[in-house]
Structures are given as C-alpha cells and as structure tokens.
Amino acid sequence: MKRFTSSIIAAAILGLSAHAPVQAMDVAGVQMEDTAKVGGKDLVLSNAGVRIKVLFKVYALGIYLNEKKSTVADILGAPGPKRFKLVMMRDVSGEEFGSSFMGAINKNLDKDEKSKFVNQLLKFGEMFETIGALKKGDVILSDWVPGTGTVLLLNGKPIVEPLPDAQFYSALLKIWLGDKPVDTSLKPVLLGEKHG
Template identity: 55%
Template sequence: MNKRMRLVRRGMAIALLLAAGSGFAAEIAGVRLDDAVRVANEDLRLNGAGIRYKAIFKVYVAGLYLAEKKTTVPAVLAAPGAKRVSIVMLRDVSNEEFGRGFMSGITQNSDRNETAKLVAQLQKFGEIFAAIPELKKGDMLTVDWVPGSGTLIHLNGRKISEVLPDASFYNAILRIWLGDKPIDSRLKPALLGAPEDAPGARGSS
C-alpha cells in the first residue's frame, strides 16, 4: 500500500471516529437526536426514540433519556436520577391541541386518586401551554426531571415553567407515552428501545 493510500485510509478512519463521537445517535424523520445530554450535572443517554402519529400525520419526534438503559415501564418509572423527554415538532400545532393531548394522556393513565393529588400541578401545567401561542415545526420542547428539585420544561432552550416538585407528577407525564393507554401505541415501544419491527412496535394511534 503506497503512502497516499495509507493517508487516505487514516483520514477516513479519523472521520468515522469523529462522526461516532459527534453526539448524534439517531435521525428520525429528518430530526437528529443527541446520543447523550446533560441534565442536573448527570450524563444521560438516549434510551429510545420514535414518532408520535395522529391518524396518518407525523406530529413530533420524541426521545427518552435516562442514566442507564431501561426496557420496561416499571424500570423507567423507578429509575433514580435525572430524566428527560425531548420533543421536536414535525408540524405546527396550536397550544390548545398540544396541551389537550398532554392532559388527556395524563388523565387516561392515572387513577382518580392520583389525579386528585396532582390537581395543582396539572393546573400549572395547563397554564404553561396556554402561555405558548403555538408550537411550530422545528421547535424543541424538553421535559426534565431534576432530582431534589422537580419537573422543568424548556422550549428551544428557554425555561417556560416554574419547578413542579412532585416526582409522581413527572411519572404521570411519562405515562402519557408509556402508560397502559399511551397517546400513541407505536411510540411506547420505541421509547423503550424496541426496534420498529418488534412485536407491539406498530399499532393504532
């Protein structure tokens, strides 16, 4: 092998290494999701990601970040440390439609006693979405659990919520996608890291 060819191959190897460490783990519907993020001084890894469909329409890409890989709902809900759900919009959605979907997902996957305990935080949650005129294509919403603090929500990197302190409220948010009646049955297994062709990875939304 001549010297030039060795240099070319070395350059290709370096490029591949840089690409592997660039922080991008997946590209879904044209959206690149970071392989790792940092929340509350903790390094989190992408646990799984997928598309939220409404009928035939793609609404957003969602990714779940945890400190360690979890493949079952109880394990995700019980996982210690910081957590993050990242949502990147694939279409424009009004605040009313988006907020209604979130609130419906919470109430459908929480029993009456749980919902009663979360009334104050649910009200604040609704006020957060009421303050956003519209979620536009490309917007990123992050919903973080910060241990010792609570739930924090950012839109395009800007904090849009006060701290919502109850851990059970964050789990109620997670059950929007991971509960027994998830908002999209195709997204649930994707967030748990199942391949698209795995049993249960497809279904009605």
C-alpha cells in the same frame, strides 16, 4: 523515554477524540443526541420514536436516562435525573397540543393520583395557554432534576415554574408509556421492542 511514550499516547487519544463524530440517532429526519447532561449527570438516549396522528408526523420524542431501559417500570423507576426531548415535526396550536397532553395524562392517572397532582396539573395545563402555537422545529425539553423538580423549556426558555413531585414526572412519561398511551405504535418503540 517515559515522557515520550506518554506524549505519544496523549497525541493518539487527542487524535482519536478529534475525529470521533458526535453521535446522534436519526428519528424520521430529526437528530436525537446520544447523550445529554441533566442536573450535572450524563444521561444516554434510552429510545426515540415519532408520534403519528392520522397519518401525520406530529413530533419526534426521545427519552434520556442514566442507562438504556426496556420496561415501563424500569423507565419510570430510573434513579436520578431524566429527560424527554420533543421536537415538533409540524405546526400545532397550543390548545390542540395541550388538550392532547392533558387528555393522555388524565387517562393514565387514577383518582387518587389526580387529586394528589391537582396543583401541578393546573400549572401544566395553564402552560399550554401561555406558549401559544408550536411551530415545526420547536424543541420542548422536560427534565427531572432531583432537588429542583420537573423543569420544562421551550427552545431553551423556561415555560413553567419547576413542578416538585417526582411522581408527576412519571405521570408525564405515562402519556407515552402508560396503559392508555397517546400513540399505541410509539410505546413499543420507546421500549426498544420496535424501531421507529
């Protein structure tokens, strides 16, 4: 009887899991998975939104953490692995994309941080020269992996050597979450204050 009961429970669990859809958030037509695995840890989608520049949708962005967070300090200070996923919604030259990113990083770093990160900023800037144009549908993943560093992938392929400093990953997140974000309408969406 005991074996029969456990097999019914197992069948019920299997049946439920077989019909459970893979959840994803629709961000202006771009699917952002609810979960991600980074550095062997399960992460959840904290929030996601769209970067808009002069009325054009440039990319969808999702931030993955160990749990959902709603303040800049909590997101930057979240322990363990992190990820941001960026999905291009239009074609952009590597030069234009790079200058936008580098400009936003520099606006949100103080003088000491800039000198501390000079080597990583150089590598990060050079990366945009090597990747060339970004096409609609391209996916950039940026993972913070403790013990490895910041790992950047374009369509699943590494595009720069891992960047070791955890504070540099925070500097990247400040592109959208800093005091001078690249898109002032995206920041509150990423903090869960508004829906994108």
